[in-house]
Amino acid sequence: MTTETLKKTPLYDWHAANGGRMVDFTGWSMPVQYTSIINEHNATRNAVGLFDVSHMARFRFDGANALAFIDGLVTRKVADLKPGRIRYGLVCKEDGGILDDILTYHLQDSEGKSYVWMVVNAGNREKIAAWIQERLPADVTFTDYTEQTAMIAVQGPKAMAIAQEYIEGDISDLKYYQGREANILSHPGLVSRTGYTGEDGVELTVPAENAIKTWEALHVAAAEVGGHAVGLGARDTLRLEAAMPLYGHELSEEITPLQAGLGFALSWDHEFIGKTALEAIDQNTLPVRVGLEMQDRRVPREHYPLYSGDQQIGEVTSGSQSPTLSSPIAMGYVAPQFAAEGTLVDVDVRGKRHAAKVVPLPFYKRK
Amino acid sequence: MSTDNLLFAKTHEWVKVEESDGAKIATVGISAHAIEALNDLVYLELPEVGKEVTAGESFGEIESVKAVSDIYAPVSGEVVEANTALPDNLDSLHQDAYDNGWIAKIKISDDSALASLMDKAGYEKMCAEEG
Numbered sequence: 001m002t003t004e005t006l007k008k009t010p011l012y013d014w015h016a017a018n019g020g021r022m023v024d025f026t027g028w029s030m031p032v033q034y035t036s037i038i039n040e041h042n043a044t045r046n047a048v049g050l051f052d053v054s055h056m057a058r059f060r061f062d063g064a065n066a067l068a069f070i071d072g073l074v075t076r077k078v079a080d081l082k083p084g085r086i087r088y089g090l091v092c093k094e095d096g097g098i099l100d101d102i103l104t105y106h107l108q109d110s111e112g113k114s115y116v117w118m119v120v121n122a123g124n125r126e127k128i129a130a131w132i133q134e135r136l137p138a139d140v141t142f143t144d145y146t147e148q149t150a151m152i153a154v155q156g157p158k159a160m161a162i163a164q165e166y167i168e169g170d171i172s173d174l175k176y177y178q179g180r181e182a183n184i185l186s187h188p189g190l191v192s193r194t195g196y197t198g199e200d201g202v203e204l205t206v207p208a209e210n211a212i213k214t215w216e217a218l219h220v221a222a223a224e225v226g227g228h229a230v231g232l233g234a235r236d237t238l239r240l241e242a243a244m245p246l247y248g249h250e251l252s253e254e255i256t257p258l259q260a261g262l263g264f265a266l267s268w269d270h271e272f273i274g275k276t277a278l279e280a281i282d283q284n285t286l287p288v289r290v291g292l293e294m295q296d297r298r299v300p301r302e303h304y305p306l307y308s309g310d311q312q313i314g315e316v317t318s319g320s321q322s323p324t325l326s327s328p329i330a331m332g333y334v335a336p337q338f339a340a341e342g343t344l345v346d347v348d349v350r351g352k353r354h355a356a357k358v359v360p361l362p363f364y365k366r367k
Numbered sequence: 368m369s370t371d372n373l374l375f376a377k378t379h380e381w382v383k384v385e386e387s388d389g390a391k392i393a394t395v396g397i398s399a400h401a402i403e404a405l406n407d408l409v410y411l412e413l414p415e416v417g418k419e420v421t422a423g424e425s426f427g428e429i430e431s432v433k434a435v436s437d438i439y440a441p442v443s444g445e446v447v448e449a450n451t452a453l454p455d456n457l458d459s460l461h462q463d464a465y466d467n468g469w470i471a472k473i474k475i476s477d478d479s480a481l482a483s484l485m486d487k488a489g490y491e492k493m494c495a496e497e498g
Binding site: 032033036038323350 | 406407409410428430432433434435
């Protein structure tokens, strides 16, 4: 695929002009890094990182039954979601396989009218949009806001202070997984206390035409406190340390929520697609997600096979050097009898076995 | 080290050929251009001393945060020395990919592969075209 056919976020020109090394990420031209993955990672852990997450799909649902409709599509109950609250959940197929992991927001506009906002993985945008369209009731309208808005994640110990400078109204009262409409640089937008780094912070949604102005203002303020623009490379190492699953790696249509360790995202007290299958599955026989810590310095990578003796017991789904721990870490799936903490397994690194230990997740938790 | 007389492989290794006791010794490293592209280096697997290597085949590996890359032998011969100080000092490659940044020395058994290597100007041209 050539650069010309890739989709560009409203911040593309800024990335290209500021050293962003652009790569194809699920059909979008995105910066993988600006300077160094380790620098960008550490800037987020120690100060603040700015992330262009505009490639993530943003959907809006209007109508009195919007929340009830979405409730039937996601594993987590959202019908009882109060205005200003956000919930993580999974969209599953009838057989329980995961179509996507998403956030559902219950928001209110300036006149107090409720609507539902949803953030979906970039690579699953068309699939989920089609899944929704096929089931959309006549009294719910569905609008894709992805291209007319930009989304900027501000993450790190200094994120709240930096973001507050440009947001009207006090955001310190926003608790984790709460969000609301707010003026950002005097333009209507959304702010939510969410993220994908294991740090405190917010995600801002602004009209596409205000994206660069918003980003530049945040970037100036961030740079003054040791912050940095952060590419997808460090976004991946940050979420890996925080043990957040990534669709296409830890999550897929062949994986069920319980295998992925996402039992918290299943509410059994409501009806959703896939529920019957998930209730029937014998969980004890399926591979489960584990954390792995290498016993030497080789870096485990996606698809590296995992062995116990001569028996292949699973596969690495994400692996990297951990910039925070300065050691190699991974997540992967193993047969359940090898999932206990402390179990030693072998990672096949390009034909050679290297020992790794099953460790509890996450690898990193902020103080 | 002046880099003017070095030879470069398409796969971004540099080679310096010297005579020593009648044998031709190739000192091999990774170009500064490739080091910059790899960026965050985290691991280097050195070739084993005594190993016979074949031009064009992997004889070492280097890992960045993002990916693992093979290091290819630019000539055939026997590995006679490896830079054992380097794996614990990977950051130094960003300042010095050539002098202290050498990876291994190969006693050349067949120097025909040297003809396929590029001079500095040719290598820089290739890098510029790759962007």
